[in-house]
Amino acid sequence: MKKLALLAAAILLSACGVRGKSQDSVVRRRLDGEPKTLNPILATTDAEQIVLALVERNLLDYDEKLNLVPGLAEDVSDSPDHLTTTIRLRKDARWEDGTPVTSADVVFTLTTLLDPKTPALTRRALFDGFVRAEAVDARTARVMFKTVAAGRRDAFNLPLLSAAAWAGGDVATHPRNRNPLANGPYRLGSWEAGRTLTLVRNTQYFGEKPAPEQVIFRVVPETAPAFAALGTGDLDEMRLTAAQKKELDAKAGTAGTADVPRVITFDELSYIYFGWNNRLSVFADRRVRRALTMLVDRESIGRNLYGGLAKLANGPLPPAHWAWDSSIAPWPYDPKAAEALLDDAGFRKGADGTRRKGALRLAFTLSLGMGSDIQRQIVELAQQSYRKAGIDMAIQPLEWAAFAAKMDAGELEAWAAALNLDPNPDLAVSWHSGQVPPTGLNSAFYRNSEVDSLLDRLKTTFDKEETRALLAHVQALIHEDEPVTFLNVPLTKWGVASRLTNVRTSPYGLFLFWPGAAGWRTSATTGPIS
Amino acid sequence: MLRFTLRRAASALLTLLGVLALVFGLVTAAPGDAAALAARAGGNRAVSVSPEALAAFRHLYGLDRPVAERFLTWTWRALRLDFGRSLVDGQPVTARIARALPTTFALNLAALFLACLVGVPLGVAAARRPGGRLDRISGFVCDALFSTPTFVLGLLLLLVFSGWLRVTPVFADAETGLSGFVLPVVTLALASLALVARFVRVCVAAALADPAARAGRARGEGPPAEIRRALRRSSAPFAAMGAALVPAVVSGSILVERVFSLPGAGGLLAEAVFARDLPTVLALTLLSAVVVVAASLAADLVTAALDPRTVRADDAPPRGIAP
Numbered sequence: 001m002k003k004l005a006l007l008a009a010a011i012l013l014s015a016c017g018v019r020g021k022s023q024d025s026v027v028r029r030r031l032d033g034e035p036k037t038l039n040p041i042l043a044t045t046d047a048e049q050i051v052l053a054l055v056e057r058n059l060l061d062y063d064e065k066l067n068l069v070p071g072l073a074e075d076v077s078d079s080p081d082h083l084t085t086t087i088r089l090r091k092d093a094r095w096e097d098g099t100p101v102t103s104a105d106v107v108f109t110l111t112t113l114l115d116p117k118t119p120a121l122t123r124r125a126l127f128d129g130f131v132r133a134e135a136v137d138a139r140t141a142r143v144m145f146k147t148v149a150a151g152r153r154d155a156f157n158l159p160l161l162s163a164a165a166w167a168g169g170d171v172a173t174h175p176r177n178r179n180p181l182a183n184g185p186y187r188l189g190s191w192e193a194g195r196t197l198t199l200v201r202n203t204q205y206f207g208e209k210p211a212p213e214q215v216i217f218r219v220v221p222e223t224a225p226a227f228a229a230l231g232t233g234d235l236d237e238m239r240l241t242a243a244q245k246k247e248l249d250a251k252a253g254t255a256g257t258a259d260v261p262r263v264i265t266f267d268e269l270s271y272i273y274f275g276w277n278n279r280l281s282v283f284a285d286r287r288v289r290r291a292l293t294m295l296v297d298r299e300s301i302g303r304n305l306y307g308g309l310a311k312l313a314n315g316p317l318p319p320a321h322w323a324w325d326s327s328i329a330p331w332p333y334d335p336k337a338a339e340a341l342l343d344d345a346g347f348r349k350g351a352d353g354t355r356r357k358g359a360l361r362l363a364f365t366l367s368l369g370m371g372s373d374i375q376r377q378i379v380e381l382a383q384q385s386y387r388k389a390g391i392d393m394a395i396q397p398l399e400w401a402a403f404a405a406k407m408d409a410g411e412l413e414a415w416a417a418a419l420n421l422d423p424n425p426d427l428a429v430s431w432h433s434g435q436v437p438p439t440g441l442n443s444a445f446y447r448n449s450e451v452d453s454l455l456d457r458l459k460t461t462f463d464k465e466e467t468r469a470l471l472a473h474v475q476a477l478i479h480e481d482e483p484v485t486f487l488n489v490p491l492t493k494w495g496v497a498s499r500l501t502n503v504r505t506s507p508y509g510l511f512l513f514w515p516g517a518a519g520w521r522t523s524a525t526t527g528p529i530s
Numbered sequence: 531m532l533r534f535t536l537r538r539a540a541s542a543l544l545t546l547l548g549v550l551a552l553v554f555g556l557v558t559a560a561p562g563d564a565a566a567l568a569a570r571a572g573g574n575r576a577v578s579v580s581p582e583a584l585a586a587f588r589h590l591y592g593l594d595r596p597v598a599e600r601f602l603t604w605t606w607r608a609l610r611l612d613f614g615r616s617l618v619d620g621q622p623v624t625a626r627i628a629r630a631l632p633t634t635f636a637l638n639l640a641a642l643f644l645a646c647l648v649g650v651p652l653g654v655a656a657a658r659r660p661g662g663r664l665d666r667i668s669g670f671v672c673d674a675l676f677s678t679p680t681f682v683l684g685l686l687l688l689l690v691f692s693g694w695l696r697v698t699p700v701f702a703d704a705e706t707g708l709s710g711f712v713l714p715v716v717t718l719a720l721a722s723l724a725l726v727a728r729f730v731r732v733c734v735a736a737a738l739a740d741p742a743a744r745a746g747r748a749r750g751e752g753p754p755a756e757i758r759r760a761l762r763r764s765s766a767p768f769a770a771m772g773a774a775l776v777p778a779v780v781s782g783s784i785l786v787e788r789v790f791s792l793p794g795a796g797g798l799l800a801e802a803v804f805a806r807d808l809p810t811v812l813a814l815t816l817l818s819a820v821v822v823v824a825a826s827l828a829a830d831l832v833t834a835a836l837d838p839r840t841v842r843a844d845d846a847p848p849r850g851i852a853p
Contacts, residue, residue, distance in 0.1 A: 033801070034793075034801075036618045036619035037619055037620070044568060044569065116582050116585075116586055117586050117589075117590070118583070118586060119565070119568075119583055119584075119586045119587035119590055120580075120583050121565070121568055121569035121579050121580070121583045121584065121587065122569060122575075122577050122579060124580035124582065124583045125577070125578045125579060125580040125583075172590055172620045173615065173620035173621075177619070177620065178621075192703075192793075193626075193629045193630075193793060194629070194630065194792075194793020194794075194797065194798075195703060195791075195793045196703065218701065218791070219791060219793065220701075220791045221788055221791065221797070222685075222788055222789060222791070224685055224688075224689070224789075225685070225688055225700060225789060225790065225791055227693075228688055228689055228692055228693035228700055229700040229701065231693055232692065232693065232696060232700055234699070234700045234701060399560075399804075400804070401560070401561070401562040401567050401804055401805075401806060402560060402561040402562055404562060404566070404567065404570045405561035405562030405563070405566060405567075406561055408566060408570075419575075420575045421575075422575070422577060425577075426578070429577065429578045435578075439581065440578065441578065
């Protein structure tokens with residue numbers, strides 16, 4: 001009966017040409033998947049984070065330069081011994097029901113997050129060493145730790161759960177997970193599963209009210225239909241492929257196309273690389289690993305596959321990171337020098353054209369997760385180049401889940417992937433010898449005691465310039481060792497409707513910094529609502 | 531006939547159990563578990579995942595229990611229509627499927643109806659003059675449709691009619707009304723239509739070439755009566771074809787839902803497989819298998835009713851054993 005009523009309403013609305021709110025006060029955005037939860041401490045996917053960025057402020061937010069700035073908290077400060085963090089909340093921070101955001105919410109959130117029964121997969125590790133949280137007064141909370149961690153301030157880029165709303169019941173299956181209580185500029189208006197999720201302005205929000213009255217997120221898993229929708233105005237923004245960017249550029253060059261979406265390009269904290277399992281004999285010698293890098297024409301990849309919108313990667317930090325060391329020259333594309341390195345390493349061409357060192361053939365299988373055409377093309381180009389140099393590389397495409405599982409388990413010989421970093425990534429997670437699988441993400445099984453020691457020092461270094469110097473040293477050492485082949489840093493390409501203004505970018509993307517999409521305007525909403 | 535029906539029903543039940551056990555085994559054996567994949571949901575991020583949180587996730591959904599125990603528990607609960615909670619969002623699987631099913635049912639039924647509405651007359655018309663112009667053209671079109679992947683077909687229609695000509699909406703929702711369903715239904719129907727038209731053409735052409743048809747014509751039967759007779763004679767193969775169409779349409783709808791961003795059971799199944807969401811995969815597999823097996827069973831029974839020889843052949847003892 002309900003379905004029939006819905007159908008009747010649909011036909012009626014269609015017939016009357018009713019489209020609800022004026023189009024100018026609505027922003028229509030794309031989600032590439034359905035959010036599984038809107039519980040901010042359980043959220044992991046991009047879709048969930050993108051929606052929550054408009055619904056929940058964090059205690060501290062990243063600004064567009066990725067500095068941590070006050071959010072729900074007006075101040076977050078450490079004790080001199082860095083074992084106690086004091087959080088002072090804003091006086092005017094409120095939940096959408098009008099109740100104030102209090103220290104009880106901070107304590108409830110941290111207690112829930114750190115509860116062993118809570119499956120908070122990605123946030124909990126940031127609070128290693130947590131002892132307890134306590135409310136000092138209604139606006140002040142104190143968090144005690146038993147260990148010092150220099151990167152801990154980033155953990156307070158933390159959204160809160162309302163203690164009143166989420167109390168009782170299992171946090172993993174709580175009904176509020178699909179109906180969160182907002183403290184940000186928007187609140188959840190409606191959620192039609194698998195189809196749309198509508199946010200409306202939160203009248204209780206303490207900050208500057210956002211200009212658009214509504215944000216309608218639409219679940220569009222495939223990129224081609226989304227691109228068609230961007231063209232028809234059914235979507236106002238989407239991430240573009242290189243081919244889609246080229247198409248929009250071509251349209252924009254045609255006269256009388258004022259409505260063509262514009263393209264925004266920017267640097268993000270990510271890079272693509274070939275991973276080498278350093279435990280295997282073929283990859284044990286860094287001369288071989290350097291040769292593998294020098295045989296890949298990364299300039300050509302950037303030019304031809306990314307349309308010129310990719311830089312060369314030179315190490316474990318991308319250029320968008322504040323501590324990136326620009327003085328490290330990427331390994332050049334130099335097949336002759338690469339072959340000389342392989343000869344030096346004892347891998348000489350045999351009768352069959354493949355290099356050998358005794359009984360050891362320079363042969364391996366490189367796996368990649370299915371889904372990225374460009375990665376596939378890069379791998380094929382590398383395969384040709386390697387073959388000419390006497391390296392036998394087989395390509396094994398894997399379903400993404402299987403690929404990720406094997407990579408995490410350290411079972412792959414070699415792999416191609418893109419790596420996304422957080423604003424202040426802990427490089428130890430990927431490069432410390434204590435972080436090899438199955439416990440860590442050092443799937444290359446990279447071991448360098450000097451790097452380990454520097455990474456350990458970074459954990460207790462609070463001075464920014466000292467941190468920069470240590471990170472520069474780490475980058476230089478990893479560059480010399482080349483445990484993986486750092487390929488390219490592709491620029492992110494985004495299509496944005498011409499009617500949207502004040503669209504700003506950050507190395508953390510378009511949405512996960514403050515104000516992000518909350519600061520967008522449409523042609524009809526030029527100023528903030530006070 | 532009763533013995534035949536019981537035997538077919540028992541075989542259908544065994545098929546269902548076999549399908550479930552196979553799917554359970556395959557998803558369980560596939561690399562990657564739901565907990566690790568949930569942690570990886572943001573892509574390949576250099577963020578460490580708490581082992582305690584992973585353990586909590588696995589414990590919450592019983593992933594830390596032995597495989598056989600999990601399968602038996604799931605089957606026992608499923609018998610009471612309790613399909614558990616999704617590993618993706620913690621919601622009851624029944625509720626997730628109930629939300630998705632109306633879209634899929636509507637899409638599949640409309641597509642089947644359209645495929646038969648166009649495919650049967652087209653097949654009959656082609657069969658009346660085998661080798662004629664209509665037969666050749668329809669054969670070419672049907673072969674082209676049949677060999678075009680549904681995903682590609684849907685994308686082409688979407689780009690042409692929604693993106694370029696802008697005569698149909700890109701999305702189907704309350705704003706666009708029924709017009710949003712036109713392209714998904716047509717896409718799904720086109721592939722089945724090719725099958726229906728070619729199958730009908732072959733059956734009717736054979737029936738028209740039959741001595742009984744020639745005798746009818748000699749008796750002065752006009753074309754309408756001739757066609758009616760041919761269709762009647764082909765009804766048993768048609769029933770078998772109907773059963774064969776159901777799985778084709780069900781699997782096709784997975785792709786169509788994805789292209790047209792429809793929140794149906796097909797999209798839910800694809801998402802569940804990639805996330806190793808076993809409870810959802812099993813429940814949807816069961817549902818899909820029930821539909822397919824029921825269609826097959828119905829086809830067997832209809833065929834048996836129309837042509838009792840199939841029952842007799844089925845009931846005959848194996849060779850070498852005295853009656």
